[in-house]
Amino acid sequence: MRTSRRSFVAGGIAASALVGLPRIARGAAPRVVVVGGGFGGGTAAKYVKRLMPEAEVTLVERDRQFVTCPFSNYVIGGIEKMQTITHGYDKIAKRGIKVVHDEAVGVDANAKKVTLKGGASLAYDRLVLAPGIDFVWDAVPGYSEAAAEIMPHAWKAGPQTLLLRKQLEAMRDGGTVIIVAPANPFRCPPGPYERAGMIAWYLKNHKPKSKILIFDPKDTFSKQALFFESYENLYPGMIQWISGKQGGKVTRVDPKAMTVEAEFGEEKGDVINFIPPQRAGKIAQLAGVTDEKGWCPIDPKTMESTKVKGIYVVGDASIAGAMPKSGTSANSQARNAAAALVASLRGQEPPEPSYANTCYSIVAPGYGFSVTAMYAATPEGIKEIAGGVSRLKAPAKDRDLEAAYAYDWYRGIMYDALG
Template sequence: MNCWTRRQFGYLAGAACLTALAPRVARSQKSRVVVIGGGIGGATVARYLAGVGTIEVTLVEPKPSYTTCFFSNLYLAGMRSFESLTHSYETLAQRYGINVIHDVAATIDPVAKTVALKAESKLPYDRLVLAPGIAFKFGAIEGYDQAATEIMPHAWIAGPQTELLRRQLDSMEDGGVFLIVAPPNPFRCPPGPYERASLVAYYFKQFKPKSKILILDAKDSFFGQEVFQDAWARHYPGMIEWLPRQFTGGIKAVDVKHLSVETEGETFKAAVVNFIPPQMAGELTQQAGLADQSGWCPIEPTSFESKLQPGIHIIGDAINSGEMPKSAFLANSQAKVCAFAIAAALTGSDLFAPQLFNTCFTFLAADDAVSDSIAFEPTEGTIKISEILISQVGEDAERRRQVVQAANGWYAAFTHDVFG
């Protein structure tokens, strides 16, 4: 693990060398890069490109601040404040000179190379980066639409939805059922629904010990299943029940009025329903024709340039990323590779071989967390796993406590790397 961490930080240091890139071609004016989406991927690529003196960076993001979805399950469990998850764009604007525009990107004209904003202004660009995150396939399950999210929140985009789910859990009577609907693959943060079950169970164990958690899954297995089920047996015996698709026949419909979820053979009623819908690339990519029939965006794995539209790069959860999961750390890693590729294209500097890493921390209880570290490499037009190190069942309690400490330190360092 220590050797792997050194490799990661070596790459972070290498990304910082973007500030030292010297253009081989003199330019009379700066190249313009527009970044749409101020999440982890978008903020990272904007920050690292802003260090290249011949590039002018504009970041378009409608929200005045960003709340991380990762670690939001700790907020649901009462282990972290909402404010601690929320980050502003002030440092990116003031220290790094990024032109931050709080508006909505409405349309893209790839021929004219402009982005039209909702406020009716247009931004010209030499290169465009999209980091639009995910959108939900509303209508894929009967009865679950945008309006239903106000009763059965997904809380899969952090912010008001997260706060709504927290209020529902707080007001739930002891002895009630908290029902989680876990989505089909691929989706943002594969361990997320099961970490949520773990941490809500931690909250219930302290304050609502008669309550139960039911997971209705659209899949027959999930990432880290043995580690999660071992933790549930140790920490929350009899509190969490997981039902796979092969048992239920799949999710067929929801009844928002009666807080129930219908499967092929049974209807389940709950006090609180956390319905996480099927997902696809963010809406702008669908409108701009950057997503294929899978609902995700195909990209060149060495530059993250769209395979469907030259000059436009896509990073983060929206891409069809081979064996890479959809995680915040990978969005950050992709953003740095993308920044190097754009800098090389616009300045004539050397292009470095891509290095892609993922580090993920997952909490099972307040003093029990696990981690995975995975390296990836572009291979045969896609991205595949080259190295993997993950936590295992049977690790001693002290090791798990050390991972908790490492996770908290990682959050502080990681968000500083992104937002400054």
């Protein structure tokens, strides 16, 4: 829009008469910037706009498309195509949210500005950070960002997902696939074990002499009994899990030799899926909202950072008590954060939140199970009210129904976050 010199000067005088008053008190539309266009960021932008249509909501996302981690294991298993898990930002843009495809490279919490890689800066009254995770590349000697081209993590969906898929396709029958699972906390706690099932599905049908080894620093994991039951039912003898107690903690990898050295000894893999340790996305660190372990402490009632006022952190980057780092958790946190953020812009008390999580795992077509819970904010953090996992020894129809529900969950969350 062009501004004539006269109107600019007149505007300047009007503004100077109100110096000292907060911008919003002068009647300007509140500006909300959301960094990160995944489940948390998309949902936060959408719900702030829904609750406060007059707000100027800007969603900053580096990528043109959102390739979801949920269902990426089914692409790796050969059941789904990349197209199924790839989504644009056109629908959310039509809801009056300004979508800026750029990378946030700095936050000045005092000046309330986000700097973008492209050079522009965005002023905000409230900021939502939903940056997801970054990898700690150097946690295990031998691994690096470059090594991920040989030993893919495939823990951020996209080219890495396809790389792992292609490696499995190229592998000989009778080969060994090694999955290196990370220590807690990490994105998608059941994910490595669902992935083992999905890879087993592919191998059973195409390379049945092959085997899968899961190296794990942990002694327990999410939905463990259900995964073991499913491996036994569907892929007997194919998947071996080496726990922390059994020496499953990986101490070194060699991408050239394609070996993994763990406390129990060394193994050679034909395909090695190394999932590195993680921390909050870098912008959280730059904004000063991370703790010494690299994650973001938040007020359990509002998801507002306890380190920097006016910044809300949702999704995998946050320390959300009992809630796992999942798409559903991010989505639920973002809805509650949006309500708290809008209340704060209106000078009101935040409403009482209600958090929920559901994670489905599918280990073969028509074989799904879940973990679910509802959570409440307490002064000690976000606590589980009730929940649990699918029953063991459930009839086949239940597993089939839960696999179908997983697809419906996906449709639903995509609609709630970006639709």
